[in-house]
Each structure stands twice: as C-alpha cells, then as structure tokens.
Amino acid sequence: MANETTIDTGRAIGMVEGLPGIVADWSSDQRAFKRVPWGKAMMWIFLLSDTFIFSCFLISYMKVRMTTTVPWPNPSEVFALTIGGQHIPLILIAIMTFILISSSGTMAMAVRFGYQNKRMVTGLLLLATAAFGASFVGMQVFEWTKLIVEEGVRPWGNPMGAAQFGACFFMITGFHGFHVSIGVIFLIIMSVKVFRGSLEIGRPGLFTQRPGSYEEIEIMGLYWHFVDLVWVFIFAFFYLW
Helix, strand or coil: CEEEEECCCCCEEEEECHHHHHHHHHHCCCCCCCCCCHHHHHHHHHHHHHHHHHHHHHHHHHHHHHHCCCCCCCHHHHCCEEECCEEECCHHHHHHHHHHHHHHHHHHHHHHHHHCCCHHHHHHHHHHHHHHHHHHHHHHHHHHHHHHHHCCCECCECCCCCCHHHHHHHHHHHHHHHHHHHHHHHHHHHHHHHHHCHHHHCCCCCCCCCCCCCHHHHHHHHHHHHHHHHHHHHHHHHHCC
16 A cells, blocks of 8 residues: 655655565665665665675685684683783673673664653763773774784784784774774764754754754664674674684
8 A cells, every 4th residue: 555755855755565665666766765764775785885894804714714724823812811810811802892782782772862852861872882982992902002012913923823813803803993983983973963952953064964853873873783793793703713
C-alpha cells in the first residue's frame, strides 16, 4: 500500500512498502531512500567502504602470520605489563577494550536523549564519549611508546621474532587509532553545537541540518559504534590469537 509523505521540496510523493518500494526508490529520478536522511545514507556508504579496508588489513595479517617461517611473537608476552611486581598479560589491552565498549553505551544514550530533546544530558554524554575515546588513544600512545622505546619494535623489524609483526601492528592499530582520534574531535564539535542549541535552531555549519533535528547525533553514533566494533575484531585477531 502506498503512503503519502513529503521530501525537502514539500511535494507529496507516494511511498510503496516492501521490495517494490526499494525498487521504486532506486529507479526514481529523484533520490534513493526518500525516508532516510541524506547524511545517514552517506555515512552507511562510508562505513561500508571502511569495512572493506579493515577487512583487507585483517585478512592480510592472517595470511602473513600463517605463512611466515620465523616464529611469531606471543602477544600475551609482548603486551604484558608488570604491576606491583606481578607480570600481567594483556592488562592494558583489556582496559582499552573495556573503555571503548563503555563509550558505545554513552554514545547510545546520547542518541536517545538527543531525540528526546534533552540538550544538557545529550551534550554531557557526548563529552563523556569523547573522554573515553581520548583515554583510549592515550593508552595506545603509551603502548606504542613501550614497544618502540623498550622493545625496539619497528615497522621494518622486530627483535622478538617475525619482522612483519611490527608492520602489521603499527598499520592496523594506527589506522584504527586515527579513526578514534577523528571521532573524538567531531564528538567535541557536536557537543559544543548541542550546548549552544545550534541543532535546535538549525544554525548553519558543520553537522547542522533541519531545525530541531538531532539526526546528526545518530549519524555520529553510527560512526562511533563502527569504530568500537572494529576494535573488537582487532582485539580478537591480533591480541588473542
């Protein structure tokens, strides 16, 4: 059954449910997915392309590790820390993972309260998510510094075993850390716009669309949840394997 809705021009269009509706959207001469915000559609396309990139990295890592003739370093030993005289494997990585997963919770709550037009709570949750992300990046910097300065690991060499270890580690974790850093910057920008009320009045600028629309926070949430999910795969493939 066709439903009536409007697009940005204000002109009513007929909406068809189910598979015929999908075909009608893609075959029209206007725009695909008429009921989906353009920014959200573009974010999904971006995340799809990013999925291919991270997949190539992880698949390449698995191939390199399985085909190298030199022993691969034991991640439990490489990423262990000595705390209070106790040698604890993967403790820092476990804390980093917990922090990033927790940030998904604060991001989800920010989206929820945003659509409820609770501006102050939304802004604070965005800042909390940014703080979690910044903490993760800071721990990653500490991890890199320890490997480079204390262990002598380089992208082109590794005194603990296979030389490819350093190249795989710095490429994969560095690319992910770059995504987290960019996300932190945009979360801070978004929180400022929420506190100023820019989303409510539709003030022109970055991440501002229709007045009273909090869709931008949901779009930011899609990006942040994707970054967190990618880290789960990196944690499983690189640190636990």
